[in-house]
Amino acid sequence: MRASRFHLATLKETPVDAEIISHQLMLRAGMIRRHAAGIYSWLPLGLRILRKVEQIIREEMDKAGALELLMPSFQPAELWQESGRWDQFGPELLRLQDRHHRDACIGPTHEEIVTDIFRREVNSYRQLPLNFYQIQTKFRDEIRPRFGVMRSREFIMKDAYSFDIDKDGMQHSYDVMDQAYINIFDRFGLDYRAVSADSGAIGGSTSQEFHVLADSGEDAIAFSEQGNFAANIETVEALPPETERVATSAEMQIVDTPGMYTIEDLANGLGVSAQQCMKTLIVEAEDGGLVALVLRGDHELNALKAERLDDVASPLRLAQREQITANLGSDIGSIGPIGLSLKTIVDHSAAVVGDFVCGANQDDKHFINANWGRDCEEPITADIRNVVNGDPSPVGTGRLKILRGIEVGHIFQLGQKYSESMQAAVLDEQGKGVAPFMGCYGIGVTRVVAAAIEQNHDEHGIIWPATLAPFQLAICPINYHKSEPVKQATDNLYQECLARGIEVLLDDRALRPGVIFSDMELIGIPHRIVLSERGVTAQQFEYKGRSDDSAQELPLDELPAFLDKLYSD
RNA sequence: CGGGGUGUAGCGCAGCCUGGUAGCGCAACUGCUUUGGGAGCAGUGGGACGGGAGUUCGAAUCUCUCCACCCCGACCA
Known part of the structure; x- marks a missing residue:
């Protein structure tokens, strides 16, 4: 991609209403633009990152045997009335009527729709287990949307729903998803923790949240320095103190x-x-x-x-x-x-x-x-308090440490709540109707992008993990439009990269080097190669990784081998 | 929803108190110079000042009203 043909819409100044760093950087880098409270467009640069996240999720979900489909945003009220959630849901559920005054809502989640699909499509236990997923736009009418796409009203979520004939099956499907989530978050290249969580009003025994660690995170998570205990702080038992009450002395x-x-x-x-x-x-x-x-x-x-x-x-x-x-x-x-x-x-x-x-x-x-x-x-x-740093772990040994996290994934077991209320049954081996056991698995796709920035940035801008970066390599020629040797070397390199399938951004804009460098750092491209007249004459190029302290000069004839190495990593 | 605040050019802001027909920086456009860390000079374009109503000879400025957006909303007990 040539920068001159790409919509690089970076801002030098930080828009005032952006409170947290990821929101500021996403606006400054030209990834997103706001239209109304909690409503954003994703510009071409931002969309490239969003697609990276989606693609990783898609590949791992497919690998885990889940089947992708696409369900509607607009959902008829009848299904929500069947499940009982039409009345249970608060004003977060955006309700509306169509021209015939039929009640409907914009889906904040899809248990009702997927259960409706299931009961129409699936009749036999032989068709189980089954896991449907989608990557789709959700709407939740938050009281106070804030922090950019971190808590927006419209957002993209991957939601998956598993169906099994019995509890054991549900547990197995859940375990498969647990592993798929580990694979997904590993591939994101983010520092994260899977923590056990409160399953909330939805019920079900087992529930895990996936948190990206960041100091600005809204949730506190506690984990043991020994062993693998980790949980949302709201669920962690504070053990009774080991100390005795100190003997009384003075009068009150x-x-x-x-x-x-x-x-x-x-x-x-x-x-x-x-x-x-x-x-x-x-x-x-x-x-x-x-x-x-x-x-x-x-x-x-x-x-x-x-x-x-x-x-x-x-x-x-x-x-x-x-x-x-x-x-x-x-x-x-x-x-x-x-x-x-x-x-x-x-x-x-x-x-x-x-x-x-x-x-x-x-x-x-x-x-x-x-x-x-x-x-x-x-x-x-x-026990009515939150645990604090240094409290004993409620299971086994070790002391607790508290970290802050951003919840980006949640998996839990639904049981038969929806299959029973919506009468989705399949026939078992005896020919008897059975309500399947369901599981539900979400990842906040747009929130992953914000969380990645929240965790990985410096004073110059975003530092993308390689797997999420919009481009792998930035080529920054100095005086591309004035120096014929630079132009030639640059075009050669660009072709070389394209031939290797490297996602490259060639900054061929007629700008001063400082502007180019700042922009490439702001948008967080992991690798940068600079070609200057001085360097080309000396048969050298300059390389700098986004988080390296300084650049290195390397011989130009080693460039192809260098690219191979970079790309294979 | 309760409390606080803000709406003036694409972005960041001044002007409002004390009414007299709108300005600065960045961005954009043109030209020349410059070219290894957000360049310099000269020039150009762009805003009926969130909407409506009122007061006034005259409103960005004063009044009323609506709208939009932002911030805070248990750790204080």
């Missing part, structure tokens, strides 16, 4: 703490550690009242664990400020477990702290040297 006292509302204020103001302070959260109870949850000041509440408690409303809702002041008589910031007239549940690790600091349930006052069992009743304890 009440102190003035004006203006200290946060744990940080309190710890600084009183000269104690955050661990020594109790954080008391008031949430809505199952019966409509309120419940107090107490954590160590340096710990965070885990919403999933909390809402699983019998007394706590699910989903978890924090009490409104007015509700608290009306019921407890003190403002948020001065609430504590001592003398509190609410059901109180204390995290295991908070329950072993002695001589702690907590709100006194009077504005601007806290207790110090408070102790469980002495100054109030022995607490009811539970």
Whole structure:
């Protein structure tokens, strides 16, 4: 490809509304353009990368025996009513009517459609197992789309659905997909982790998420430094502390703490550690009242664990400020477990702290040297916090480490939820109708692209892994339009590359070298060859890998061998 | 949805407070010079200032209204 004939639409300035680095770089590199909130076009450069991701997925899915098909975005309401999700789904589901006032939606996922296909097409257990997949545009009407294509409303997803006659079959199909996903993510060339996850409302016993590791990731994942335990932090059990409660010493006292509302204020103001302070959260109870949850000041509440408690409303809702002041008589910031007239549940690790600091349930006052069992009743304890760095692994040995990740893949077992509700049955060996066991496997194709950038970039721009790069090689001639020797050497090299099937971008634009270099670095091409008059005269060319510190000069007659080596890697 | 903010040229912004008919940088186009890290000089084109209504002799500027977009929204208790 000649750059003069390609739509290279790089921007020197960063558009203001791009918050995260991948969004900024995708706009600056000219990969995407926005039309409305969460709605993007993919320009030719961006599409080349998207296609790379799709192709890798397609090859591995095919290899795993899945069959590609293509299902519609526009989906009739009847199917969603059959599965029960027409009413269950919130405003994320974009509903509309056609000219005949028939209800429909733009598909956020395709369980209903694929189940409809299955029940029409498949009658016998002999046709199983079966796995249909597609790479297709989805629409989810996010409340607040953000971060470019990372959380957009319209996006491309690979979704696959497996069908088996029984649970064992489903497990097998799931395992096959698990391996296919490992193959896919390996080929992406990204640093990722497969982690066990909450299977959510959809049900099913087994569920794994695939996260691309990046500091900017929205999810926290915990994994053991020994062994292969890895899980989304929201699912990880915090083991009860190994330490005993420290023996009590001083009497409890009440102190003035004006203006200290946060744990940080309190710890600084009183000269104690955050661990020594109790954080008391008031949430809505199952019966409509309120419940107090107490954590160590340096710990965070885990919403999933909390809402699983019998007394706590699910989903978890924090009490409104007015509700608290009306019921407890003190403002948020001065609430504590001592003398509190609410059901109180204390995290295991908070329950072993002695001589702690907590709100006194009077504005601007806290207790110090408070102790469980002495100054109030022995607490009811539970695991309600997120694990932190250094916590023991809940399975086996080792300590936990917390990393941040971007969820780009999710595989889980659906069971018979859709096949039963939509009456998709096949005949088994006895000629009896059986609802098949399904599995569901997604990869956010557009999100993979953003996640790759989020993980691989520097101050000059994107650094693509070779397998995702839009072009493998950039040829940068200096004075292509002025110097005949440079033009000749460049054209020769270009032909040489084309003959070898190398995806090459020849920057033949009449621009100054600095501009060319900056653009090629911004769009992240892994390899760069520079041809200058000086170099060509000396029978040399210059090579630099995108993340190399410096360039190297090599003899021109070694170029063909060099290309062979580069291309074979 | 609640709170905050922004809409002026393709992009980034100034002008608005204190009304008088729109400007800067980058980008684009033409010419000359320059050519190893986002060049210089000269010139050119492009915007009824988000839409509507109002106040006024006169509105980008003041008022009302609609729309679009951005940011924040449990770690504070």
